[in-house]
Amino acid sequence: MGTKRTSRSRAWVARQEKDPYVRKARASAYRSRAVYKLEQLHQKDRLFRRGMVVVDLGAAPGSWSQYAAVKVGSEGVIIAVDRLSFQPIAGVIQIQGDFMHAPVLEVLDKALDGREPDLVISDLAPNLTGVHSVDQAATEDLVVAAGRFAASRLGPKGAFVAKFFEGSQAASVRSEIGDLFQRSQVRKPSASRASSAEVYLVARNPVGGGVSVTDR
Ligand SMILES: C[S@@+](CC[C@H](N)C(=O)[O-])C[C@H]1O[C@@H](n2cnc3c(N)ncnc32)[C@H](O)[C@@H]1O
Missing domain, CATH: 1.20.5 (Single alpha-helices involved in coiled-coils or other helix-helix interfaces)
Incomplete structure (x- = not known):
């Protein structure tokens, strides 16, 4: 062993x-090579504009928030959430906690202060157990909860970007997210290792309708 x-x-x-x-x-x-995946997604899908309000779910150690902060500039807002603490980033509001827990959502909503985010990015990943079926289910729960959060908070032109894994659960993730947004596409940026099953969903225009983060 x-x-x-x-x-x-x-x-x-x-x-x-x-x-x-x-x-x-x-x-x-x-802080992480993960930033190049977001950069390539932005190059393809034009995700960021100056002045945007962005929520970064599963943000630690912070490279996506670092990138987002540069792209939105000082007139934008970045709210970064993670269960783990991480080094502060200039211009980024950091919240430590599980984004699926009601008290953490309350803090997040307070930070939004009535603003509708333009973009929700999620690089959330569960703690892996090594048991494939358990890890797949945990990953699906995270991406669907992130999609529900995004659909319930984004404005009508808002976008949602989320990591998920191709595999037995992929069709169900795509269909759950597909029900929440008018358009969604799957991307595999070249910075994402070919040997990894990870892919990214880019979804736009939430259909609306008051979905809850924890409803399944
Ligand atoms: C791959 S890392 C994110 C890397 C980040 N995008 C970057 O560029 O630095 C995934 C993160 O998701 C976080 N995470 C997983 N489940 C979470 C949850 N329910 N609530 C908040 N954060 C969570 C983990 O703590 C971990 O830091």
Whole structure:
């Protein structure tokens, strides 16, 4: 077991060292290579504009919020939520907690202060157990709850971007999100490793109708 874990972590370190996006992130001020996925999604889908109100769900360690803060500029608002604490980012309102818990949602809504966000981005990922069916279900719960949050708070022209995983649950995730938004597409940015099942949904124009984050 110990030997297996050691060789797995050695392989992980070797992969990190070779990864051009890891090197690029290290050479920049960005905290994670994940930023390049968001950058590529923005290049394709024109997600950000100056002055936007953006909610970043599952924000730690913060590279997506760092990128969003640059894109929206000082006239924009970024609200970043994560169960984990992370280093402050200039111009970003940080909330620590589980976005599915009512008291955390209350704090989030207070921070929105009556504004409708223009964009909700979600790179949420559950703590993996290694049991495939459990991890798939936890991932689906997160993305659907994030979609429900987005659909219930976004303005009519708002957009939602979320990571999910291709696999046995993918059709059900797409159909649940498809019911909440008028348009949705699946993207695989090149910064997302080909060996990973992760893909991103870009959905626009919520259909509205008062959905709850915790209803399934
Ligand atoms: C892949 S990381 C996000 C990386 C981030 N986009 C970046 O660029 O730095 C996924 C995050 O989702 C958070 N997360 C998972 N479930 C959550 C929940 N229910 N509420 C808040 N955060 C959650 C985890 O704590 C983790 O930090």
